[in-house]
Amino acid sequence: MYVITGASGNTGSVTAERLLAQGQKVRVVGRDAKRLERFKQKGGEAFVADMTDAAALEKAFSGAKAVYAMIPPNITAPDVRSYQERVSDALASGIKKCSVTHVVALSSIGADKPDKVGPVVGLHNWEKKLEAITGLNAIFLRAGYFMENILPQAGVIQSMGIMAGPLRPDLPLAMIATRDIGAAAADFLSKLDFAGKQSRELLGPRDVTYSEVARVVGAAIGKPDLTYKQFSSAQLKPVLTQMGMSSNMVDLLLEMTDSLNSGYMKALEQRSPKNTTPTTIETFVAELFVPAYRGKAARA
Numbered sequence: 001m002y003v004i005t006g007a008s009g010n011t012g013s014v015t016a017e018r019l020l021a022q023g024q025k026v027r028v029v030g031r032d033a034k035r036l037e038r039f040k041q042k043g044g045e046a047f048v049a050d051m052t053d054a055a056a057l058e059k060a061f062s063g064a065k066a067v068y069a070m071i072p073p074n075i076t077a078p079d080v081r082s083y084q085e086r087v088s089d090a091l092a093s094g095i096k097k098c099s100v101t102h103v104v105a106l107s108s109i110g111a112d113k114p115d116k117v118g119p120v121v122g123l124h125n126w127e128k129k130l131e132a133i134t135g136l137n138a139i140f141l142r143a144g145y146f147m148e149n150i151l152p153q154a155g156v157i158q159s160m161g162i163m164a165g166p167l168r169p170d171l172p173l174a175m176i177a178t179r180d181i182g183a184a185a186a187d188f189l190s191k192l193d194f195a196g197k198q199s200r201e202l203l204g205p206r207d208v209t210y211s212e213v214a215r216v217v218g219a220a221i222g223k224p225d226l227t228y229k230q231f232s233s234a235q236l237k238p239v240l241t242q243m244g245m246s247s248n249m250v251d252l253l254l255e256m257t258d259s260l261n262s263g264y265m266k267a268l269e270q271r272s273p274k275n276t277t278p279t280t281i282e283t284f285v286a287e288l289f290v291p292a293y294r295g296k297a298a299r300a
Contacts, residue, residue, distance in 0.1 A: 002189055003027045003064040005051065005091070006072045008035035010148060011106060014182025015068050015189065020044055022190060029060045031072075052086040057094035066189050067095060070106035071126060073119075075245045080252055084122030092129040095136065104188045105130055106181070107140040109174065109201060110256070110265035117265045118256030119249075131197050139188055140199040143181050144174030144267065145260075147204070147284045150213060152243065154293040157221070162214075163228040166236055166257040169211040173260070174267050176204035177284050180277035201269040205280045213281060220285045221293050233258075 002019050006012035007028035019026050020042045027045040030036050036046035049056035051072055061067060069091050077083040095103060110120040111127055130138045153163045167173070184202055188194065210228040218226030233254045240250045259265035269275055 001025045001027060001063050002066050002068070003029060003047075003061055004068045005029045005057075005060075006068075006070045006106075007039060008032060009070075009072060010146075010178035011182040011185065012068060012070065014179050015185040016044060017042075018183060018186035019189060024190070027060065027064070029057075052083070052090050054090040054093040057090050058097050061094045061098040061100055064098060064100050066102040066104070066192060067100050068104050068106075068185050068189060069095065071122060075249045078246050078248055080119055080246070080249050081122055084119065085125065088122065088126040088129050091126075092133065095130070096133050099135075101135070101137060102189075102192050102194070103130060103136060103138040104185045105138055105140050106185070107142045107199070109142050109144050109203075109267050110259065111140065111142055111199070112268060113259075113265060116255060117259050118252035118254070120256060120265065127199070136197070137192075137195050138197045139194050140197070141181060141185060141188075142199050142201045142267075144176045144201070144203050147175050147177045147279070147281060148288075150217075150285075151289060151292050153217070154289065154295075157217075157223070157226065157293065163210065163217065163226065164231050165210065165228070166231060166233060166254055166261075167210055168261050169228050169230055170209050171261060172207035172209055174201075174203035175208045175213075175281055176202055176277055177279035180204070180279050184277065201267055201275045202277055203267055203269070203271055203275045204277055206271075206276075208281050213285075216281055216285050217289060217293075220282075220290050 004012050004016040007016045008030045016028050028036050028039045029047045033048050040046050047060045071087045074083050107123045108120045110117040111123040127140050214226050214228040218224050
C-alpha cells in the first residue's frame with residue numbers, strides 16, 4: 001500500500017495518478033473528499049484527514065509500505081511557521097508509530113539552511129524530524145523554483161502591461177514544473193531502491209531568469225516587448241496581501257526572495273541527468289500560462 005498525502009495538490013496528484021496507472025494499491029489523503037473522488041474512480045482508496053491531526057494521519061498510514069509526505073501550503077495562515085511545525089509533527093508521528101519503512105518527502109532547495117529562507121525553514125525542520133526516526137529510509141526531494149509561481153503574472157500583465165516581482169531580473173533560477181516533481185516521486189516510490197536518509201535536488205531542465213521568462217511569455221501571448229521589473233519589498237507587501245496572503249506569509253516569502261537574490265539560498269548539486277527534469281519553460285508557458293492568461297483576458 002502506497003499512501004500519498006496532498007493527493008489533490010500539484011505534486012501529489014501526479015504521484016498518485018502514476019502509481020495507480022501502474023496498478024499499485026494507493027491510498028490518497030486530503031482534506032476534501034470531493035477532490036479525492038477522481039482517484040477512487042481509478043481504484044484508489046480515499047482518506048479524508050486534516051494534516052495537523054496526528055491521530056488521523058496514524059490511521060491513514062496504517063499498513064503503508066511507503067508514503068509520499070508533504071506539508072501542504074497554507075498562505076492564509078496567520079502564523080505559517082507554526083502551521084508547518086504542527087503538520088510536520090503530525091506526519092513524523094504517524095510515520096514513526098506505523099513503522100513506515102520508506103518515505104519520499106517533498107522539500108526544497110535551501111532546506112540545508114536553518115534560517116533566513118522564509119517558509120523553507122519549515123522544510124529544514126521537517127527533514128530533521130524524519131532524520132530522527134530510527135530505521136526509516138527517506139529521500140528529501142529538494143525541488144527548485146516552481147514554474148507555477150509565474151501563473152499570477154497573468155493578472156499582473158493584464159493590469160500593468162509588464163511582469164513584476166521581488167526577484168532580480170538577471171537571477172538564474174532552477175525552475176521546475178510541479179508535474180515533474182510528482183513524476184520523480186512516483187519513480188522513487190515504485191522502485192523503493194533507496195536506503196538511509198538522503199537529499200536529492202530536482203532542478204528543472206535549465207536555469208532561467210525572469211528576464212528570459214518575460215521574453216518567452218511575451219512571444220507566446222503576442223507581446224514581444226514584454227519586460228520584467230523588480231519591485232521592492234515595501235512596494236510588493238500590500239499587493240501580495242491584497243492577493244489573499246496573510247501578512248506573515250508575505251514577510252516569509254519576501255525573506256526567501258531576499259535569500260535567493262543574495263545567493264544565500266541556492267542549489268548545492270551540480271546539474272546532472274539525475275537532477276534535470278524534462279518540462280521546459282517554453283512548454284509550461286504554452287500549456288499552462290497561456291490558457292491562464294487568456295482566461296484572465298476573457299473575464300476582464
